[in-house]
Amino acid sequence: MTDDLIFVVDDEPEVGGLLAYYLEKAGYRVEQFSSGPNCLKALDQNPRIVCLDMHMPEMDGLEVLKKIKDRNSGTGVIMVTSNNTVDTAVQALKLGAADYIIKPADQEKFIGTIKEVLDQTRVVGQIRSLEKDMKQAFAYKNIIGESPAIKNVFTQIERVKDSNVNVYIHGESGTGKELVARAIHFSGPEQNRPFIDINCSALAESLLETEMFGHEKGAFTGAIGTHRGKLELADGGTLFLDEIADMSLQLQVKLLRFLEEKSFERVGGTKKIKVDVRVVSATNKDLQKEVEKGNFREDLYYRLVVFTIHVPPLRERRDDIPLLCGYLLNKFKDELNKEISHISPDAMDIMNNYRWPGNVRQLQNVILQSMLMSQSGIIEVAHLPQEIQKSRQEPVTPLKESVSFEDSPSDDNSKSDFHKISLDEGEKQTLLSALKMTNWNISEASNLLSISRTTFYRKLKKHGLSQSRD
Numbered sequence: 001m002t003d004d005l006i007f008v009v010d011d012e013p014e015v016g017g018l019l020a021y022y023l024e025k026a027g028y029r030v031e032q033f034s035s036g037p038n039c040l041k042a043l044d045q046n047p048r049i050v051c052l053d054m055h056m057p058e059m060d061g062l063e064v065l066k067k068i069k070d071r072n073s074g075t076g077v078i079m080v081t082s083n084n085t086v087d088t089a090v091q092a093l094k095l096g097a098a099d100y101i102i103k104p105a106d107q108e109k110f111i112g113t114i115k116e117v118l119d120q121t122r123v124v125g126q127i128r129s130l131e132k133d134m135k136q137a138f139a140y141k142n143i144i145g146e147s148p149a150i151k152n153v154f155t156q157i158e159r160v161k162d163s164n165v166n167v168y169i170h171g172e173s174g175t176g177k178e179l180v181a182r183a184i185h186f187s188g189p190e191q192n193r194p195f196i197d198i199n200c201s202a203l204a205e206s207l208l209e210t211e212m213f214g215h216e217k218g219a220f221t222g223a224i225g226t227h228r229g230k231l232e233l234a235d236g237g238t239l240f241l242d243e244i245a246d247m248s249l250q251l252q253v254k255l256l257r258f259l260e261e262k263s264f265e266r267v268g269g270t271k272k273i274k275v276d277v278r279v280v281s282a283t284n285k286d287l288q289k290e291v292e293k294g295n296f297r298e299d300l301y302y303r304l305v306v307f308t309i310h311v312p313p314l315r316e317r318r319d320d321i322p323l324l325c326g327y328l329l330n331k332f333k334d335e336l337n338k339e340i341s342h343i344s345p346d347a348m349d350i351m352n353n354y355r356w357p358g359n360v361r362q363l364q365n366v367i368l369q370s371m372l373m374s375q376s377g378i379i380e381v382a383h384l385p386q387e388i389q390k391s392r393q394e395p396v397t398p399l400k401e402s403v404s405f406e407d408s409p410s411d412d413n414s415k416s417d418f419h420k421i422s423l424d425e426g427e428k429q430t431l432l433s434a435l436k437m438t439n440w441n442i443s444e445a446s447n448l449l450s451i452s453r454t455t456f457y458r459k460l461k462k463h464g465l466s467q468s469r470d
Contacts, residue, residue, distance in 0.1 A: 004118060005029045005046070009039045009064070010053040010080060019051055019080070019105060026111050036064035043071050049098075049117055054081040054088060062092060069096045074124055076117040080105070143176070143183060144327050145320040148443070149312040153180060156309045161188040166259075166304050169282040171311030174361030177282040178242060180311055184280060185238040193237030196230045201246035209251055210267050219268025231264060235275040244281040244304065245290050252297045259303045279304065314356040314363060319443065319453070321352055324360065328367040340371050342378040350381060353451050354391045428463040431456075435465075 006028050010016035013034070020030045031047070033039040036059035039050065050068060054061040065077055079092045079100035089100035098117040101110055143150065160167055161184050169177045178197065185195045203211060210219075214229030231239060241247075247255070258264045263274040281304045290296040314321070325343055333339055343351070347370075356362055366385055373383040381389060434445040446456040 002027050002029070004048045005031065006114070007031050007033060007039055007042070007047045007050040007052075009033045009036060009050060009056075011035060011056045011058075012053070015053070015080070015103060019110065022105070022107050022110055023114070026114070028114070035059065036061070036067075039064065040067055040071075043068065043075075046072070047075060048121055049076040049078060049114060051078050051080055051101075052097075054079055054092070062088070062095065065092055065095055065097055074121060076121040078113060078117060143179060144324050145317060146323060147317040147319040149317040150320060153309060153311060156307075157183055157187060160184060160307045160309075163307075164278050165306045166278065167280045167307045167309060168287070168305040169280065169309045169311060170287070171282075171284065172313045172359055173284045174359035175311040175313055176360055177284075177311050178240065180309060181238070181240045181242075181280045181282060185240075185278075190237050190278065194234050195238045195240065196234040197240040197242060198230055199242045201243035205248045205251060208247070209254070212251075213254065213264050213266055215267035216269040219266070223268065226266070229266065231258065231275055231277060232273060234277045236277075238278050238280055241279060241281040243283055245283040245285040245287055245296060249295075249297065252300050256297060256300045256303060259300075314359045318352055318446070318451075321363070322348065324363055325351070325367060328364055329371070332368055332371055336368075336371055338371055338374070340374055340377055340379060344378055344380045347379055347381045347384055349455065350384065350388060350392050353455060354388055428465070431459055431463060431465060 006023055008016050008019045008023070008030060009032075010019070011034050016032050016034070020032045023030045031042065031045070033042070036052075036056055039052075052061050052064055052068075056064075061079055061081075065079070068075055068077055073096065076098040077092075077096065079089050079097050080103060081089045081100055082103050089097075092100065098120055099113050101113055143154070145151070157180065167181075167184060169180050171177050181197075182195060185191065198208070198212060200208060210227060210229065212229050212231055214227045214232055215223050217223060217226050254264070259279065262276070263272045265272060287296060287301060287305065291298050291301050325348070329340055329343075333341075351363075351366070358365070366388060367379075369385055370379045370383040374380070381392075431445075442453060442456060446453045451459075
């Protein structure tokens with residue numbers, strides 16, 4: 001007996017009974033119904049297949065088929081018909097029926113049809129499950145983080161996801177720009193349409209052109225057939241152009257023409273191909289500066305940069321580091337076959353204070369390396385890569401480059417007397433400056449100093465500033 005449940009719906013008991021007998025003999029679970037309405041009432045049992053008589057007095061087979069497909073399009077429906085209604089069976093196939101059999105049913109052919117339709121429903125189920133997983137994986141609500149900086153990214157995604165405007169994503173390398181691009185696509189109305197990506201820095205100019213626009217047979221040596229480019233493949237969906245600043249000026253002209261006309265020609269072709277595509281672009285460079293330098297066309301810039309999302313570096317969202325670490329530990333434990341679920345407080349403190357030049361991508365690499373090094377259920381300081389461990393001894397830059405004691409609120413110490421301040425007093429003044437600049441917002445002040453809130457509180461206590469607001 002298998003777990004596959006099959007419904008048999010026929011107003012003739014002898015016909016329905018024979019089909020049920022064949023199915024039970026083959027090891028399937030069977031429910032038998034004498035009318036369409038009774039079958040529809042039982043659909044909550046989630047049958048894999050419904051064997052449905054074409055002609056029944058209360059509700060005919062085509063009407064029942066439509067209602068089954070409306071309720072659960074993944075259910076396989078096999079129509080049972082007589083010789084003189086084959087045309088109607090073909091109509092049923094157009095409405096979503098998987099197959100049909102003709103009365104009287106041959107046992108071997110009938111069971112063979114059942115097996116084929118079961119295989120079809122399994123494949124369809126797997127595809128839908130993958131699509132669902134994909135949507136969930138890239139829904140913006142599943143981007144890891146609770147910090148104000150990443151919540152601002154969520155807000156921006158929410159504002160733009162339902163529109164069709166072009167989006168420009170800016171952020172340092174490793175911050176997750178592609179993840180944001182996918183979140184925009186899979187959270188919006190085009191989520192069931194294609195998401196196609198191209199890395200503009202990964203291919204030579206000629207290869208990038210054919211990759212994007214496609215080519216006709218014979219367009220160049222080696223073009224033995226017609227090739228559809230990624231713009232064509234993305235029709236109705238999203239084209240993500242990563243590292244857009246690295247696209248050549250010549251190719252920028254062709255992209256600009258497409259954005260203006262919504263059509264293009266394949267390389268070596270003359271036929272205009274129209275597509276409806278939202279373009280999402282990204283780079284870790286300052287695109288405005290690239291325009292000023294003459295490396296990027298200003299008219300293309302304004303076509304692409306309709307809505308901008310800035311993805312913050314990890315050092316500006318330190319509150320998310322513990323959450324990201326927990327997610328990565330869980331992600332890698334099956335891959336490495338290691339049950340490591342904790343990071344020691346000292347190791348966590350070092351990671352909270354590290355500047356993470358490689359951002360989330362670097363953090364992922366560090367967690368993977370540390371898990372490989374650990375032989376217990378916890379990651380200790382000794383398991384961290386050397387460059388992370390060494391950062392503990394490096395002096396912490398007190399304020400961002402744009403901030404100095406000269407332009408920060410201070411007490412009685414002038415800039416000329418700065419050399420007389422002790423190290424402890426200097427640290428205290430730095431803490432006070434950061435607090436006053438952020439109106440005593442602990443989270444913002446700790447971010448300003450690039451240290452964790454835990455470390456910040458500890459230093460406040462050390463200098464007796466916990467209750468001070470003067």
